[in-house]
């Protein structure tokens with residue numbers, strides 16, 4: 426089977442890259458093993474929250490010249506970064522994913538543990554604020570579902586009380602949740618969201634919240650609404666007479682899953698071929714060129730061939746990178762990887778420190794071509810968190826790197 430482009434990995438980076446290529450008139454296939462980081466995300470995108478020395482960043486674009494050469498944004502350059510930053514909201518909106526936030530300025534949000542977190546853009550169910558000292562209102566009613574343990578109401582109350590708000594916590598019991606509640610392991614975000622996708626259940630929930638509302642101006646709810654679409658979120662905001670804030674829960678992430686599904690749907694609607702539940706196991710190479718790739722389901726007899734291949738297989742979490750006791754490796758092509766030579770330098774003993782290995786990944790040239798034993802592979806590109814050279818946790822730039830490199834790679838391929 427021959428395609429113009431084959432993308433390996435269906436996370437944020439692979440989907441954005443595939444979507445742009447497909448919409449540019451190319452014929453793409455995307456092979457993806459399974460879950461990705463979006464299924465566990467906060468619903469917000471970090472572009473650049475801190476510099477390598479820890480200095481907080483308020484305006485990411487202005488801070489790009491301060492990044493080291495090997496950071497993907499330095500390779501893309503400030504001018505193109507600006508163009509891409511402004512193209513993200515329209516692209517996502519065209520897939521039904523509405524984003525909020527300012528393109529050139531970082532915002533702040535309430536984290537699931539009640540602390541303040543920096544964000545660039547966020548799914549529109551997340552409330553973003555312009556200053557770190559934001560206070561959503563005077564009094565908050567924090568509402569959970571009875572028996573749901575993955576929403577830390579006490580932490581959130583503590584966080585808001587530190588901001589001078591008065592908080593009250595309530596739990597709503599709905600008959601529609603009884604089947605889930607009878608087995609605590611079933612009372613998880615995605616299962617709840619499936620029940621909440623029914624308009625009559627959301628209406629009952631909204632009525633229950635309203636009946637508990639006293640003089641609060643703000644209602645804080647867990648992000649367990651809108652798995653299929655954002656309709657229930659809109660309906661809650663329209664019905665409950667208060668400022669509604671949705672706060673992330675423990676994984677899986679309902680807003681993250683919704684976005685992934687909508688991006689995948691848009692890729693397929695544009696004519697892309699999505700080979701889900703399959704895994705690329707290896708490649709046939711010749712003279713610094715990928716000839717074809719093999720997958721677990723298609724076996725060695727059916728070859729997938731393309732003009733270009735995009736490796737968007739993620740970092741350690743998604744098995745895009747592997748670590749053995751001796752070395753870090755990229756398992757599909759055996760690409761050159763930047764990492765510290767001694768295992769002792771891979772990590773800090775302090776559990777809460779930012780770990781060095783997060784910055785490990787595939788080495789690329791300025792156009793995101795990786796290499797094998799120093800030889801550049803001319804028809805292979807790397808995109809997203811499989812790329813090394815930036816510690817996405819330390820710099821708070823995970824989603825940004827995934828999206829910006831996807832834009833850059835798709836532009837290189839289309840010759841833009």
Ligand SMILES: Cc1cc2nc3c(=O)[nH]c(=O)nc-3n(C[C@H](O)[C@H](O)[C@H](O)COP(=O)(O)OP(=O)(O)OC[C@H]3O[C@@H](n4cnc5c(N)ncnc54)[C@H](O)[C@@H]3O)c2cc1C
Pocket residue numbers: 433434435436437438439456457458459460461462463465466467468469470471472703704705706737738739740742743744745757808809810811817821822823824825827
């Ligand atoms: C748990 C977690 C939560 C995060 N939350 C946030 C957040 O809230 N905000 C933020 O800004 N950043 C966050 N990040 C950073 C994150 O890296 C990026 O946001 C981004 O989503 C990464 O996208 P990606 O497409 O590069 O990789 P991934 O999302 O990891 O996707 C890679 C995909 O490739 C597939 N794959 C791997 N190997 C193969 C193969 N051989 N064949 C076929 N498919 C393969 C995997 O199954 C997976 O679906 C988070 C990271 C993790 C690990």
